[in-house]
Amino acid sequence: MTLVVSGLHAWYGHSHVLQGVDFEVGPGEIVALLGRNGVGRSTTLKALMGDVERRGRVLLDGARIDRLDPHQVVRRGLAYVPEDRQVFPTLTVEQNLDLGNWRGRAEGGWTKPDVLSRFPRLAERAKVPAGALSGGEQQLLSMCRSLLSNPRLMLIDEPTEGLAPAMVTQVKELIVEIAARGCAVLLVEQKLTIALKIASRVLVMVHGQMVFQDSTAAFIAAPEIRRRYLEV
Amino acid sequence: MSSLLILSLLNGLAYGLLLFLLSSGLTLIFSMMGVLNFAHASFYMLGAYLGFQLSAVTGFWVAIIISPILVGLIGAAVERFGLRKVHAQGHVAELLLTFGLAFLIEEVVQLVWGRSAVNFVLPQILRDPMFVLDGVAYPTYRIFMMAVALGMLAVVIVFLRTTRVGLLVQAALGLPRMVGMLGYNVPRLFTQVFAVGSALAGLAGAIGGAVLVTEPAMARELGPIVFVVVVVGGLGSVFGAFVASLIIGMVQTLAIGFDRPIYAMLGFGSPGEGGLAELWSVSLAQIAPLLPYLLLVLTLIFRPRGIAGTRDL
Amino acid sequence: MTAAIELSGISKSFGPLRVIEGVDLVIEKSSRHAVIGPNGAGKSTLFHMISGRLDVTSGVVRLFGEEIQNQKPHRIARKGLSRSFQITNLFPRLTAIEVLTSAMLWPAGVRYDFWSPLARLRDLHERAAAMARDLGIASTDTPSGLLSYADQRALELGVAVASDARVILLDEPTAGMNRDEARRTRDLILSTTEGRTLLMVEHDMDVVFGIADRISVLASGRIIASGTPEEIRRNAAVQEAYLGAEEEIA
Amino acid sequence: MSRYLNHFLIALALAGGVAVPWLSGSSFTATLMSQIAIAAVFSVSFNLMWGTTGLLSFGHALYFGAGAFTVMHLTRMVNDGGLAVPIALLPAAGGLCGLVLGLVLGSVATRRGGIAFAMITMGLGELAFSLSQTLKGTFGGESGISADRTQGPEMFGLTFGPYLQAYYLILAWALLCLGMMYYLTKTPLGRIATAVRDNPERAGFLQFDPYVVRLMMYVAASVFAGIAGGLSSLLYEIVTVEALSLNISSNVVLMSVIGGTGHFFGPVMGASLVTWLQSTLSDHSEAWLFYYGIFFVAMIVFAPGGLAGIWVGAVRMLTGQNRLAALRAVAGRALRLAPLVMGAVLAIELAYRASVVSTRGTELHLFGAITLDAANLWSWSVPGLCLAAGIWLLAAGRRGARKPEDRA
Amino acid sequence: EEPIRIAFVDPLSGPLASSGELGLRHYQFAVDEINRNGGVDGGRMLEVVPFDSKASPQETVLLLRKLADEGFHYVSQGNGSSVSAAIIEAVEKNNSRNPDQTMVFLNYSAVDPALTNEKCSWWHFRFDTEVNQKTAEMTDFIADNKDLKRIYLINQDYSFGHAVGDAARSMLGEKRPDIEIVADEYHPLMKIKDFAPYIAKIKASGAQAVLTGNFGADLTLLVKAASDAGLDVDWYTYYSGLLGAVTAMGDAGVNKVYELSEWHENIDNPELAAFAGAYKEEFGDDWRYMRVKFMFGMLAQALDEVGDDPAKVAAALSGMSYDTPLGQAVMQPENHQIIMPQFVTVLSRDVPNDLEGTGIGRKTIREFPAQSAVVPTTCQMKRPG
Ligand SMILES: Nc1ncnc2c1ncn2[C@@H]1O[C@H](COP(=O)(O)OP(=O)(O)OP(=O)(O)O)[C@@H](O)[C@H]1O
Ligand SMILES: Nc1ncnc2c1ncn2[C@@H]1O[C@H](COP(=O)(O)OP(=O)(O)OP(=O)(O)O)[C@@H](O)[C@H]1O
Ligand SMILES: CC(C)C[C@H](N)C(=O)O
Ligand SMILES: [Mg+2]
Numbered sequence A: 001m002t003l004v005v006s007g008l009h010a011w012y013g014h015s016h017v018l019q020g021v022d023f024e025v026g027p028g029e030i031v032a033l034l035g036r037n038g039v040g041r042s043t044t045l046k047a048l049m050g051d052v053e054r055r056g057r058v059l060l061d062g063a064r065i066d067r068l069d070p071h072q073v074v075r076r077g078l079a080y081v082p083e084d085r086q087v088f089p090t091l092t093v094e095q096n097l098d099l100g101n102w103r104g105r106a107e108g109g110w111t112k113p114d115v116l117s118r119f120p121r122l123a124e125r126a127k128v129p130a131g132a133l134s135g136g137e138q139q140l141l142s143m144c145r146s147l148l149s150n151p152r153l154m155l156i157d158e159p160t161e162g163l164a165p166a167m168v169t170q171v172k173e174l175i176v177e178i179a180a181r182g183c184a185v186l187l188v189e190q191k192l193t194i195a196l197k198i199a200s201r202v203l204v205m206v207h208g209q210m211v212f213q214d215s216t217a218a219f220i221a222a223p224e225i226r227r228r229y230l231e232v
Numbered sequence B: 001m002s003s004l005l006i007l008s009l010l011n012g013l014a015y016g017l018l019l020f021l022l023s024s025g026l027t028l029i030f031s032m033m034g035v036l037n038f039a040h041a042s043f044y045m046l047g048a049y050l051g052f053q054l055s056a057v058t059g060f061w062v063a064i065i066i067s068p069i070l071v072g073l074i075g076a077a078v079e080r081f082g083l084r085k086v087h088a089q090g091h092v093a094e095l096l097l098t099f100g101l102a103f104l105i106e107e108v109v110q111l112v113w114g115r116s117a118v119n120f121v122l123p124q125i126l127r128d129p130m131f132v133l134d135g136v137a138y139p140t141y142r143i144f145m146m147a148v149a150l151g152m153l154a155v156v157i158v159f160l161r162t163t164r165v166g167l168l169v170q171a172a173l174g175l176p177r178m179v180g181m182l183g184y185n186v187p188r189l190f191t192q193v194f195a196v197g198s199a200l201a202g203l204a205g206a207i208g209g210a211v212l213v214t215e216p217a218m219a220r221e222l223g224p225i226v227f228v229v230v231v232v233g234g235l236g237s238v239f240g241a242f243v244a245s246l247i248i249g250m251v252q253t254l255a256i257g258f259d260r261p262i263y264a265m266l267g268f269g270s271p272g273e274g275g276l277a278e279l280w281s282v283s284l285a286q287i288a289p290l291l292p293y294l295l296l297v298l299t300l301i302f303r304p305r306g307i308a309g310t311r312d313l
Numbered sequence C: 001m002t003a004a005i006e007l008s009g010i011s012k013s014f015g016p017l018r019v020i021e022g023v024d025l026v027i028e029k030s031s032r033h034a035v036i037g038p039n040g041a042g043k044s045t046l047f048h049m050i051s052g053r054l055d056v057t058s059g060v061v062r063l064f065g066e067e068i069q070n071q072k073p074h075r076i077a078r079k080g081l082s083r084s085f086q087i088t089n090l091f092p093r094l095t096a097i098e099v100l101t102s103a104m105l106w107p108a109g110v111r112y113d114f115w116s117p118l119a120r121l122r123d124l125h126e127r128a129a130a131m132a133r134d135l136g137i138a139s140t141d142t143p144s145g146l147l148s149y150a151d152q153r154a155l156e157l158g159v160a161v162a163s164d165a166r167v168i169l170l171d172e173p174t175a176g177m178n179r180d181e182a183r184r185t186r187d188l189i190l191s192t193t194e195g196r197t198l199l200m201v202e203h204d205m206d207v208v209f210g211i212a213d214r215i216s217v218l219a220s221g222r223i224i225a226s227g228t229p230e231e232i233r234r235n236a237a238v239q240e241a242y243l244g245a246e247e248e249i250a
Numbered sequence D: 001m002s003r004y005l006n007h008f009l010i011a012l013a014l015a016g017g018v019a020v021p022w023l024s025g026s027s028f029t030a031t032l033m034s035q036i037a038i039a040a041v042f043s044v045s046f047n048l049m050w051g052t053t054g055l056l057s058f059g060h061a062l063y064f065g066a067g068a069f070t071v072m073h074l075t076r077m078v079n080d081g082g083l084a085v086p087i088a089l090l091p092a093a094g095g096l097c098g099l100v101l102g103l104v105l106g107s108v109a110t111r112r113g114g115i116a117f118a119m120i121t122m123g124l125g126e127l128a129f130s131l132s133q134t135l136k137g138t139f140g141g142e143s144g145i146s147a148d149r150t151q152g153p154e155m156f157g158l159t160f161g162p163y164l165q166a167y168y169l170i171l172a173w174a175l176l177c178l179g180m181m182y183y184l185t186k187t188p189l190g191r192i193a194t195a196v197r198d199n200p201e202r203a204g205f206l207q208f209d210p211y212v213v214r215l216m217m218y219v220a221a222s223v224f225a226g227i228a229g230g231l232s233s234l235l236y237e238i239v240t241v242e243a244l245s246l247n248i249s250s251n252v253v254l255m256s257v258i259g260g261t262g263h264f265f266g267p268v269m270g271a272s273l274v275t276w277l278q279s280t281l282s283d284h285s286e287a288w289l290f291y292y293g294i295f296f297v298a299m300i301v302f303a304p305g306g307l308a309g310i311w312v313g314a315v316r317m318l319t320g321q322n323r324l325a326a327l328r329a330v331a332g333r334a335l336r337l338a339p340l341v342m343g344a345v346l347a348i349e350l351a352y353r354a355s356v357v358s359t360r361g362t363e364l365h366l367f368g369a370i371t372l373d374a375a376n377l378w379s380w381s382v383p384g385l386c387l388a389a390g391i392w393l394l395a396a397g398r399r400g401a402r403k404p405e406d407r408a
Numbered sequence E: 001e002e003p004i005r006i007a008f009v010d011p012l013s014g015p016l017a018s019s020g021e022l023g024l025r026h027y028q029f030a031v032d033e034i035n036r037n038g039g040v041d042g043g044r045m046l047e048v049v050p051f052d053s054k055a056s057p058q059e060t061v062l063l064l065r066k067l068a069d070e071g072f073h074y075v076s077q078g079n080g081s082s083v084s085a086a087i088i089e090a091v092e093k094n095n096s097r098n099p100d101q102t103m104v105f106l107n108y109s110a111v112d113p114a115l116t117n118e119k120c121s122w123w124h125f126r127f128d129t130e131v132n133q134k135t136a137e138m139t140d141f142i143a144d145n146k147d148l149k150r151i152y153l154i155n156q157d158y159s160f161g162h163a164v165g166d167a168a169r170s171m172l173g174e175k176r177p178d179i180e181i182v183a184d185e186y187h188p189l190m191k192i193k194d195f196a197p198y199i200a201k202i203k204a205s206g207a208q209a210v211l212t213g214n215f216g217a218d219l220t221l222l223v224k225a226a227s228d229a230g231l232d233v234d235w236y237t238y239y240s241g242l243l244g245a246v247t248a249m250g251d252a253g254v255n256k257v258y259e260l261s262e263w264h265e266n267i268d269n270p271e272l273a274a275f276a277g278a279y280k281e282e283f284g285d286d287w288r289y290m291r292v293k294f295m296f297g298m299l300a301q302a303l304d305e306v307g308d309d310p311a312k313v314a315a316a317l318s319g320m321s322y323d324t325p326l327g328q329a330v331m332q333p334e335n336h337q338i339i340m341p342q343f344v345t346v347l348s349r350d351v352p353n354d355l356e357g358t359g360i361g362r363k364t365i366r367e368f369p370a371q372s373a374v375v376p377t378t379c380q381m382k383r384p385g
């Protein structure tokens, strides 16, 4: 799987948020998308999904997916974990997970028993309406739900927000494993310590444009980038 | 048991089941999509008129199959070109749209078929008595109507149990975009659900129109009662709607059969004239029409989730 | 001297699920107390029970010595308790100023008043405007539902501190903020809660250690440790249940 | 700027309201404008619940009807000499009745918001309606009860017999009510009501009991609806159980929504337009209900902010930077839509004439000169051509519109 | 010269619309005839202008105000006694408050007795016999049926229906105390869709006959339900000749359904038959209300006598005698109620003319002269001025 993005623009009404973004994500890679608040990282993910007004070329293994509706994009193998969790509050944890598995059957990869055994808390709460879960639990659920479609590329937005440190470690391990099992990850993450630890490449964004694109090592080696674009 | 009681019970059952047939579609639409579809009874009316028109060409049996399909298609169009456009503004906008639609459908029906009742009659085989009880014939069509309603109940329940449509729609209500981003075509799903719900109304119309009367006011009169059934039955519960329909059907029918002034029922003498006397001398049949609404209000106060609902309204 | 908040033996069950199991906790007047703990430990649930959003299954909650468990939120609020929510819970069609004045009405002695014009309460309006400035809310005349996420979080905090409540409960006030914003918010919390009692839940250890003078750790519905920040940092059980590897704290 | 424009328009509307019936000298105009004034009070009172407090009521006719019957019964008492109060003051009793009923029923209805509230009010409304049909002694059955507004103690030497006098009486009451309701939205209760509308639970954490807030707003709405009902019984001098029916309840929803529930004056606009349409359109076309329905649906789909929303947009446009360009765009769109609308109207009119319901024969006369005959197939080509042209223009316009691809 | 306009105010929408439209067609046809014959008052034409009463008294009151504004002098209505009552009051108020613009109300079909008794008005003229008159004649006829022992009264729950029930009960009680009235039932107006529960009750009561004033859907559905249930009783009705009723009853009604009316399709009078035939020719449905023709005849007579002045027309109508082809009709001056000959009919297949193409029509089995419609009145007529 290779995702190639070129000249991606996006708008909210009249505000032009993405102004020509180019980048790539290779198979099995974890790519961290960094930037200050409000530079358009979440919008980039939404634009890939087709959830905002957009223009540009997005190629998934050579096929254009930039004119598709979100559900069609998902059927091509992308999955999305939104920053505000978006669990279905009236459905139980289990039902939430079932909906994630749109293929309707468990094949190879990730299955419901898989994720439930990995996060016993979710298993305990299987029959509880997702709206009653604690903030952190909802975050986990949201991620597991998207995972069950066994995507080829996952777009994950701020997965560790509101998680306790111990849980953060678990999520970090999960992401690493997702990638290890062959699914590429495009990760938006506030906490640099985590992002840098698991990502193989780093994208830095400022005002709707990419200003840096290189390996993690190169990023660490260039502290001025960090100072200029990430710190206030 | 007196034959009047048996007949009243049977009539109540038949009416209740017709109500159920009509409201099962709304239960689907309302509890799944949250759309308080004021045009639902209008789809019922369309089903009746189309059934009438078609039966002249194709005969009754084909007509009661095609008519619901046509109504379903109309429903799909309404969802696709109307509701979908206002969906983002919330349920009230949807409600108001269907409200206006009910208006329009009534006008169109009058334009095409005139302002008085049309002569929609059942085939003779259904009009023949099924049995005769104490000199009163019980026509076959009532039994037929009951059978269709029970069949519908089974179909709907199986449909909801075995598919995840119910879950999806419920999820999509609050977070349609998220459902889309899990790989489902939400707009199409809504259209389908709405079409199926409308088609059920159409079926009720095709049968009910022939059994009762097919006339332009039929929608307006049944409109509010359908909501009572859905709310009393409980949001999301087809079975609840079934029970509620039966209760309302029975109450309405028995009140006519065993009409009595209130004071007499409570064992008092005649209250004479004036003052509160009027309230006392009201008879059971006279208050029958308000019983469903009383039931509605009491349900909402004391048991907001209805008879078998899964969540509060 | 009575404590600001005193929980004795409170428990919460949802059906068969026991989420809080006999928590005892004393929050001294004018202290800044943080509750930390793993996700799903029951921190928000605890807040909900104190503030009246949820009923307690058993146990007693005292606010300045008075029992308040199972009372309606507005009754508890009137006794001098105010809170914010982990998941933004505002008035989307009101502007920031309107939201803040609404929060100031009752404390200013204006109740279900339908006879005097709002416009006469000029000082209220000015205080709200000043507060919006302090919170760094960019636009005060757009509906708050259209504000950016960070502004909404700030407003969430603002509503909690706008009233003159003596006790303030903050549920993850800095969630979703980057480090600088979190730092700014920390200062804001410090200044606005001056002289009042603060109880907060927070996962950002910078903020916790920067604000709290006492910390309690909640895990699986029980308090497993309570103490000063230093004691908590050193507590092995806490390390294991919550903090995980040391590196993440920094 | 836009503020002054608004004030100017309100002043203009007021002046028109005072002068027009007097200048026109037509009792029908006076009656129509009385109806509008009553409808305005009624729909603004509805909007105190819906627009301000977020409570959608499907049973608001209950208070309108109760007020109307109360005032009617009192008027009869005055007519019979059993009560010596100037009839002009009686609408206050309608308000009082609304107050009492609102408190009693509201304490049940406002426990819950949302759809539950909508359904419970619908239930209460239908309950009251059914009950009133049953109690023929009090409500007069189908024929209703009637009285004479001129038979009673005089006030300032006025009998209120002539329609113009009656109109000014009603106008005075209406302005008083509208003023009070406007004021209410500007008080702390009004503010908190909007907070309750947006998020009742959180309002509770601001120390206000959302239930009390809802109840107070509900009662206020009931009071003014009761006064509106009382005014209607002065105007018509007859009330039937119709006044309590779902028709009235839904009509007030329609009027408020068409007018726009986001603005105080939206419902006033809606009430004016709808009342005017209802009483004049039916004279000009058999298809008036059809047009009314289409208009309503079109408003919902294309102008969710209602008339007030359109108005605000228009003011913004007129006071904005490129007002000429905007005006040109609007004019262009109107021109493009014209053939479509014309074709549709012609088609509808012909369809009604061709249909069984026609009471006017099959001929349609246009501008005095052209005659179309619905029975003649050729006549149908006229609307046909208009529609085709309209659709072509629309499609062309859409093709010409800027696409997102062309931006940036 | 301007035509003389008559406002026709009847339901043209809603469940009663078909009755209103039927009336309107009758009006237009009757007026056309007069206009063809040279109009009235030395050559002025008559014009019928339809208005929708929406079957609502309140709407109608409003409408009347508009009519006054637009200078209408003649208002006519028939469907719904409650609307008529409202019109009477509104006309009274208008004529006293607005003496330059008086109006006359011509009622062609609303037959609640109150309208010419306690609610009577100088400005209201009723051209149909009211319930007490009809019932007096009908019960005379019933009284002759010696086999009848048990009768069931079922009527619509509003002023007209109650009038029928009350009249039938008291008059039957007087004329045939031995007949048991097994029920005096009232059902909601135009709301019942399924009369089966009522039929079960009628059956259970053991009634041999049903007397009902029901009209429109309330009659057709009642009879339809009875025929589906195989209920075998005689029907005494006032409106079974109206739209759709005969079609709905079909053979179940033959020799079972009796009706009282001022004319029917099998009366052997060439002039009226030709008139009805011409109507059928033009509109394709049956002429039913001969009283509409009589009413316009009387109006034309009044206009010819005194010209287009409503006050004078009212005075001329009051007490007017008019020669119909079936005998003399008189507008009683003491209450402005017409008296005219009436016929009791029964449905039969054995008739030259049918209704609605069913092959079934009415045939006379008893005639009542105009005088037998004279019943006492409580009206205290107040002449204006
Ligand atoms: N729905 C929206 N409508 C209008 N503007 C929006 C909307 N969502 C985001 N924006 C604006 O677009 C810009 C980019 O938003 P985005 O959510 O992509 O930022 P981000 O980089 O993810 O930052 P963060 O998540 O830390 O706030 C911001 O300025 C934001 O205010
Ligand atoms: N209505 C409910 N039914 C069942 N379980 C519930 C309900 N409400 C809360 N819970 C459970 O109670 C536990 C405590 O939740 P709470 O929100 O208090 O956690 P928390 O400590 O605030 O966590 P976080 O830091 O993630 O916000 C969770 O595991 C949650 O699933
Ligand atoms: C036209 C008629 C059926 C009207 C009815 N007789 C009434 O008086 O109300
Ligand atoms: Mg983001």
Ligand SMILES: [Mg+2]
Pocket: A134, A135, A136, C043, C044, C045, C086, C171
């Ligand atoms: Mg929490």
